Amino acid sequence: MAAQTRLRRWKPFFAAFSSVDAAIEAANPGLSRDEVRHARGRIVDMLCNARDEEEAEELCLLLDDVMAESLVTLRQEHVTxxxxxxxxxxxxxxxxxxxxxxxxxxLVNCILRGWKLSVMRDISRYRSAMDKLSHIPETHPHVSSELDANVKQTPLIPKEKAAVKDNDRTTRASLPKKKGVPSAGTKKMKSILEMRTRAGRASSTAEKNAIMSFLHRM
Structure with missing residues (x-):
């Protein structure tokens, strides 16, 4: 009965043993807690089989010492x-x-105060870093697309030249088209056609022969 009473007293705190051991090994990988776990397990077994109140109390005091030494070790390690x-x-x-x-x-109160101070220092450093970063202007790098590349390669026409070309086209469009001037060959062909028409209309053979003779000489 005495052993069961002592175990109930310790039951809420057994989880702390595992958490403390894990934190110590995480902070200091070279420091194994296997021997401490083994010794603690033996004490718990002995407590479960304690014959009387006095023996159970002595074993509980041993567990208190083991926990205290574990907390001392934890306090010396850096817990992030x-x-x-x-x-x-x-x-x-x-x-x-x-x-x-x-x-x-x-020991617990001392450890908790140390952790709070450590966390506050971390928060202060993070705020300081964020404050410095916030004063750096953000820049958005230009990503050249294929369209941008094509635009860059296309030569630009100066505004003055473009205006001259536009005026040129407007002037040419507004000018009336020149009528073609008849060539010498065209005039001769027209005269021949007129003379043949007159020969066909001649009232006498003599007039017709005269016209035809003139055409042969042309």
């Missing part, structure tokens, strides 16, 4: 803000504030 935000370490260690051991409670 990331570790605190991604695990139950802060909650499990915070639960030890209700532990019966005064030494354990004192």
């Amino acid at each position: 803000s990331t570790m605190l935000s991604t695990s139950d370490l802060a909650k499990d260690v915070g639960a030890l504030k209700n532990h019966e051991s005064e030494r354990v409670r004192g």
Whole structure:
């Protein structure tokens, strides 16, 4: 009965052992907690089989010492803000504030204060970094598209030349088209046709022969 009473007293705090061991090993990979786990397991087994109240109390005091030494080791390691935000370490260690051991409670309060100060320093550094970044103007790099490349390769016509060309086209469009001047060959052909017409209309053979003779000489 005494052993069961002592186990109930310790039951809310057993989770803290695992969290503390994991945090120590994460902060210092070269520091194994296997021996501590093994020793702690033996104490718990002995507590479950305690014969009387006195023996159970002595074993509980041993567990108190193991927890206190674990907290001392944890206090010496650097626990990051990331570790605190991604695990139950802060909650499990915070639960030890209700532990019966005064030494354990004192260590817990000291550790929690250190963690709070560390987190506040991190927040201050993050704010300072963000403040500096916020004063840097944002730039949007121009991404050249295929259309931009084509536009750059196309030679631009100066405005003055373009205006001259436009006026040129307007002037040519407004000018009346010149009528063609009859050539010498055209005049001769017209005369021949007129003479043949007169020969066909001649009233006498003599007149007709005279016209035809003239045509042969042309």
